[in-house]
Amino acid sequence: MKLNEKIEALLKEKNISYRFIPLPENLPLTIEAHMKFHRATMDHAMATIVYKTEKGLIAAVKRADTQINLEKLKKAAGVTELVFATPEELKNLRTEVGLVSYLGLDIPYFVDKKVLDIDKAYGIAGVKTIGMAIDGKDMVKANDGIVGDFTLFEKKIDIHAGRHRILSGITPSGDGSLHIGNYLGAVKQFITLARDHECFLMVADLHALTTIQNREQLQKNIETLILNELALLMGELGEELPNITFFRQSDVSEHTELQSILNNITPLGLLKRAHAYKDKLQKDVMEDDINVGLFSYPMLMAADILLYKTDLVPVGKDQKQHVEITRDIAERFNKTFPVGIGVRPSGTSRPDPVFKLPEAYIPEDVAVILGTDGKRKMSKSLGNIIGIFENEEIIRKQVMSTYTDPTRIHADDPGHIEGNMVFAYLDFFGEPAKVDELKQRYTTGKVGDIEVKNYLYESLLKYFAPAR
Ligand code: ADP
Numbered sequence: 001m002k003l004n005e006k007i008e009a010l011l012k013e014k015n016i017s018y019r020f021i022p023l024p025e026n027l028p029l030t031i032e033a034h035m036k037f038h039r040a041t042m043d044h045a046m047a048t049i050v051y052k053t054e055k056g057l058i059a060a061v062k063r064a065d066t067q068i069n070l071e072k073l074k075k076a077a078g079v080t081e082l083v084f085a086t087p088e089e090l091k092n093l094r095t096e097v098g099l100v101s102y103l104g105l106d107i108p109y110f111v112d113k114k115v116l117d118i119d120k121a122y123g124i125a126g127v128k129t130i131g132m133a134i135d136g137k138d139m140v141k142a143n144d145g146i147v148g149d150f151t152l153f154e155k156k157i158d159i160h161a162g163r164h165r166i167l168s169g170i171t172p173s174g175d176g177s178l179h180i181g182n183y184l185g186a187v188k189q190f191i192t193l194a195r196d197h198e199c200f201l202m203v204a205d206l207h208a209l210t211t212i213q214n215r216e217q218l219q220k221n222i223e224t225l226i227l228n229e230l231a232l233l234m235g236e237l238g239e240e241l242p243n244i245t246f247f248r249q250s251d252v253s254e255h256t257e258l259q260s261i262l263n264n265i266t267p268l269g270l271l272k273r274a275h276a277y278k279d280k281l282q283k284d285v286m287e288d289d290i291n292v293g294l295f296s297y298p299m300l301m302a303a304d305i306l307l308y309k310t311d312l313v314p315v316g317k318d319q320k321q322h323v324e325i326t327r328d329i330a331e332r333f334n335k336t337f338p339v340g341i342g343v344r345p346s347g348t349s350r351p352d353p354v355f356k357l358p359e360a361y362i363p364e365d366v367a368v369i370l371g372t373d374g375k376r377k378m379s380k381s382l383g384n385i386i387g388i389f390e391n392e393e394i395i396r397k398q399v400m401s402t403y404t405d406p407t408r409i410h411a412d413d414p415g416h417i418e419g420n421m422v423f424a425y426l427d428f429f430g431e432p433a434k435v436d437e438l439k440q441r442y443t444t445g446k447v448g449d450i451e452v453k454n455y456l457y458e459s460l461l462k463y464f465a466p467a468r
C-alpha cells in the first residue's frame with residue numbers, strides 16, 4: 001500500500017475528518033512554497049522531523065514557525081541521544097526529506113502542543129503530489145501522538161503576547177558594512193521584533209578588538225556600521241524608532257564591569273567549549289598564543305545580554321552557542337547568589353533571580369544564509385557576500401557571480417532550483433508570483449541564468465531602496 005493510502009485508511013478507521021489536496025507536480029519541496037500554494041501562514045505549516053535515538057527512530061511534529069528544543073524532546077522520549085535520521089533511514093521508512101508526513105509512519109510521534117491550536121494544519125500525505133489539512137487535535141488522535149511542550153520559545157517567550165526585552169549586537173569587524181546574510185540572519189528579525197517590543201541594539205565595538213586594533217580603522221568601521229544599521233531600521237520602521245535604544249557598547253562601562261564579575265563564577269571548561277576558540281585552536285595557533293580577548297569573547301557577550309534582563313536575542317545561528325553559554329553563566333550565578341533584587345519586603349513570595357535567562361531567536365529558514373559560492377555561510381571574511389549599500393556596479397557583479405546550477409550548460413537545459421543560490425535569495429527578495437513563474441521556466445529550460453540574475457539584482461535594489 002502506498003503511504004497516502006495507508007494514511008487515508010488510518011483516518012477513515014478512526015473516523016477523522018481531513019482533506020487531501022492535489023499539488024502541482026513541480027511545486028518545490030519547501031514549506032514556503034507549499035504554504036504559498038495553500039495561501040496559508042507559516043504557523044499553519046507543520047514540519048515533521050525524524051530523529052534517531054538509542055531507542056530507535058522517532059518523529060517530532062511542530063509548527064514550521066517554531067523551533068524544537070532538543071533537550072525537552074530528549075526528556076520526553078527518555079533518550080540521551082538524538083540526531084537527524086539519515087536519508088537512508090528515511091528511505092527505509094518509505095519517505096524522504098521534505099516528504100515526511102505527520103502521520104502514517106510506524107514510529108512514535110511526539111507532537112508539540114502548539115500544534116493543537118491549529119484548525120487547519122497543513123502537511124503532506126506521504127507523496128509529493130498530495131497535500132493535506134487536518135485539525136491539530138485530530139492529527140494527534142490519528143498518529144497517537146505524545147503531546148508535550150517541545151518548542152524553544154514556549155511559555156516564556158511568545159513573541160505575539162506581551163512586550164519583551166530584545167537585545168542584539170553587531171560587531172564592527174571587516175569594514176563595518178552589512179551584507180544580505182547579516183540582514184536576513186539578524187537585522188530583519190530585530191526589525192520585526194522592534195515593532196512591538198522594547199529593543200536594545202548595540203554596536204559591539206569591544207568585541208571587534210579581537211580583530212581590529214587600529215584606532216582609525218575601528219572608528220571608521222563603527223561609523224559605517226551605525227549608518228548601515230540606522231538606514232535599515234529607518235528604511236523599514238520610519239525615522240522615529242520609538243522602541244529602540246541604539247548605543248555603542250564601549251560607552252556603557254557596565255558591560256566590562258559585569259564581565260569582570262562573571263569571570264569569577266565561570267569555569268575555564270565552559271569557555272573552552274566555545275566554537276570560536278576551538279576553531280582557532282584547530283587552525284594555526286598554539287593554545288598558549290591564543291588571545292585572551294578571543295577566549296573571553298563569550299563572557300563579554302554574556303555581560304551584554306544579562307545586563308539588560310534580555311528575553312530574546314535575535315542573531316544568526318553562528319551566535320547560538322554564545323547565547324547558550326550566557327544562559328549557563330546566568331544559571332550558575334543565580335544558583336550561587338539565590339536572593340535577587342526582586343525580593344519582596346514581606347519575604348513571602350519567591351524572589352526573582354538576579355539574571356533572567358535569555359533565549360536565542362533564530363527562525364529556521366534564515367539560520368544560516370549561504371554565500372554566493374553556494375557552499376559556505378555568507379561572511380565578509382570569505383568574500384562570498386552580496387552587499388546592501390555597495391554601489392550598483394559592485395552589487396551587480398556580486399549577483400552575476402552567484403552560484404546557480406553547475407549541471408546546466410545551455411539556457412534551454414532544464415535547471416535545478418535546490419542549491420541554486422539565486423533562487424534561494426529570490427525566495428526572500430522577489431515577488432512570490434514572479435519567482436514561481438521563473439522557477440517553473442527554469443526547471444523546464446525556458447529561461448537563462450542571466451535573466452534570473454537580472455531579476456535578483458533589480459529585486460535587491462528595489463527591496464533596499466528606502467534604506468539605500
Ligand atoms: P560576518 O560573518 O559577515 O563577519 P558577523 O559575524 O559580523 O558577520 O555577523 C553579524 C550578525 O549577522 C550575527 O548575528 C550573525 O549571526 C549574523 N549573520 C552573519 N552572517 C550570516 C549568515 N550567513 N546567515 C545568517 N546570519 C548571519
Ligand code: TRP
Nearest residue numbers: 167168169170171204207301304
Ligand atoms: N558576537 C556577536 C556577533 O559577532 C555580536 C554581539 C556582541 C552580540 N554582543 C552581543 C549579539 C549581544 C547579540 C547580543 O555577531
